Amino acid sequence: MKTLSSLLILVFLWTANATAADVTPQRELLKDAKSVMEEIMSTPDLQIPKGLIAKAKAVIIFPSMFKAGFFIGARYGTGVATVRDSQTGLWGPPSFITTLGGSFGFQFGAQAVDLVLLVMTERGIKGLLENNFTLGGDASITVGPVGRYAELGVDILLQGDMYSYSRSKGIFGGVSLKGTVIKPNLRYNREYYNADLTPQEIMMGGAVKQLPKSSQRLIKYLNQMAPPKKAGQEKKVYQNWTDNPKYGLVPGQGAWYGKQAGQGSFVVSQEGFKPRVMAQNSAPHQATKPAPQPRKPSSPLW
Template identity: 30%
Template structure:
């Protein structure tokens, strides 16, 4: 079979372009309102805690941080048996002012004790160390159970918090003291939500591919990335 010159050139061009195209970030198949709403809410919570007058120490702890996990609505409530849960976004920093797109996480826990009514908190976890980031990325993360990973709580009315945060791997800021007065974060868990990742970024998107490899992107994530670029 005789191939003309144009056919040969077209095949060669495609072969050369394939590895280049495969290395480019994958664009999402479609806009996704529910996932976008969580990204937007994460941005609002980050602004409130990282720039709010009630949390003057938060920007200082962002210096050199390896990542942030933002839970814009952590709900805890009920009588006798309290359940806590929410969804959040994880971002990692590879260089100064260079933050990854957000990957989706689910957070939950169960705690016994008298709790009247529901409490809703905005929580920003500042991940200070590589060890802390790796623990969250490697598997289901459980506060208080991960060996060698220290959590500190800093917020309004938490005495001695600044001292306790020295050397901590993860530092939590919350907008509601009720979260910590009614039940601590001990026993709470974090799970990557790769179903949500795939819906927002496209098929094959998982946490590592988003926050470490930077293989996926979504235009809707640019506002929160630009905000985080302040640090």
């Protein structure tokens, strides 16, 4: 009887330890990061444009970043970052990061903020791989467009090193990220991968040969939002519609025509690279034959 009781106790302790080991902060963070993305993308009018995610070079997610304020605001949070492979378009192994920042001004209250950052430029990637970088200083940051109609401008203009998306759960109306410092969480990385790896080795250096199981759901979801690139799929943006190969010159006339006659096109103007719809009088048109001239009346016979 004592032997049976001892075995039951050992089984209970082993199960408890296994459960505790499985529920690590890193695994919970990855799970919450996926939930944040799912919840943001489930609201059509507030979702991040998928076209923007497809163009992002990296994604940073802070689930429930904490912000408190009493005349001096403070922010702290732990998150995950993943970089997209420039060749395959697949999202790579996650690296854990920490954010810390402060702001001055009349503030009172506390809130938890879900924060998503899309890194759009090489400058932003360089900052992410450093020991620490400052938003608004080392890398510019802009509030990102939201909603289903924001997709229309994605192919036209990308401004800033990063786009930010926040979802607040408190009395603050918004989140100011300027001056926020982001740095790698080396302890979390070491515990998760059982090795001393830098963010660059994890996300871009190929040091992680097999994606940990607890990371796969988040990475799979991001790959669904921004499918891997295929050769020849990239969409080119032209400064002038006349540069687009689908338009051409009417032989011998110097006039432009389009394969899709009579349809306006989104183009990129030279003035600030802003989208506009081509005016009717400047839209490309099909070349037409000159209208036949009326016949001259024949001379009378008398």
